[in-house]
Amino acid sequence: xxxxxxxxxxxxxxxxxxxxxxxxxxxxxxxxxxxxxxxxxxxxxxxxxxxxxxxxxxxxxxxxxxxxxxxxxxxxxxxxxxxxxxxxxxxxxxxxxxxxxxxxxxxxxxxxxxxxxxxxxxxxxxxxxxxxxxxxxxxxxxxxxxxxxxxxxxxxxxxxxxxxxxxxxxxxxxxxxxxxxxxxxxxxxxxxxxxxxxxx
Numbered sequence: 714x715x716x717x718x719x720x721x722x723x724x725x726x727x728x729x730x731x732x733x734x735x736x737x738x739x740x741x742x743x744x745x746x747x748x749x750x751x752x753x754x755x756x757x758x759x760x761x762x763x764x765x766x767x768x769x770x771x772x773x774x775x776x777x778x779x780x781x782x783x784x785x786x787x788x789x790x791x792x793x794x795x796x797x798x799x800x801x802x803x804x805x806x807x808x809x810x811x812x813x814x815x816x817x818x819x820x821x822x823x824x825x826x827x828x829x830x831x832x833x834x835x836x837x838x839x840x841x842x843x844x845x846x847x848x849x850x851x852x853x854x855x856x857x858x859x860x861x862x863x864x865x866x867x868x869x870x871x872x873x874x875x876x877x878x879x880x881x882x883x884x885x886x887x888x889x890x891x892x893x894x895x896x897x898x899x900x901x902x903x904x905x906x907x908x909x910x911x912x913x
Contacts, residue, residue, distance in 0.1 A: 738802035746794035757786060760803075764810045767869060771861040772814050773853065781814040788813065800878050804871065808879040811861060818857070851902045859894035862887055 738759070744752035764785060768778045788809050796805055852860050858880070865871045865879060873891075877884045 739796070739798065742789075742793045742796050742802060745790060746796075753790060756789065760806055761786075763869070764807070767807065767861075767864055768810060768814050770852070770864045770868070771811075771857060772818065774818075777814055777817045780817040781810055784813040784817070785810040800875065804875045804878050807865065807869070807871070808881070811879055812881070815857075851898050854901050855894050855897060859890050859897070862890040863894050866891060 738756065741752045741756045741759075745756065761782065764782050765778060768781050769775075772778060772781070785806065789806060792809075796802065852863070855863070861880065862876060865876045866873070871879065873884050873887045876887045880887065
C-alpha cells in the first residue's frame, strides 16, 4: 500500500519561499495546519524514506512498516497545528512514527521477519552486503526498544534527549537501553560471525 495525501487536503494558493535549515520543517507544518496540500507533499517527500528505513530496521516486518508510515503521515496532517516547537520537527515526527509502529505491532503481533532493512546493502559489494546481513542478524537479537534506540542514535543522529522524547521515556532509560544493546551485540556478533571467545 502506498501512502497517499489526505483526500480533504486543500491548498490555499501559491506558497511563499521556504526558509533554509532547521526552520524549513516548522514552516511546512504551519502551512499544513492551514490546509496547504503542497506543504504536506513537501514534508512527505522529505520524511517518507527516512521513516521507512527507520521502521524497517526496528520492526523488520513490511506490513508494520507500511501501516505505521501511512498512519504517521495521517497524524501529522491532523495534528500539525499542535506542534509548539518544544523539539525539532524530526523528533516530533519520529515519535509519531514510533508510536504508530508499536500500535501496528500490537494489532498484528504475528508475522514473518522482513529483509527490508537489507535493501540498501543489495547494491553494495558482496563483502559489504555480508557485513550488513551479519549486523542485521545481531540487531534481530535485540528487543524492539533496543533496536529503535540504536537506530535513532547511530543511523539518524538523534541525541539521548531527543530519543527520550520520541520513545516517551526518560533519558536514563535511553542510556540503559543503549548500554544493554551494546553489551548484547558484543556477545552475539562474534558467535554469528563464526568466532568463539577463545579465538583471536
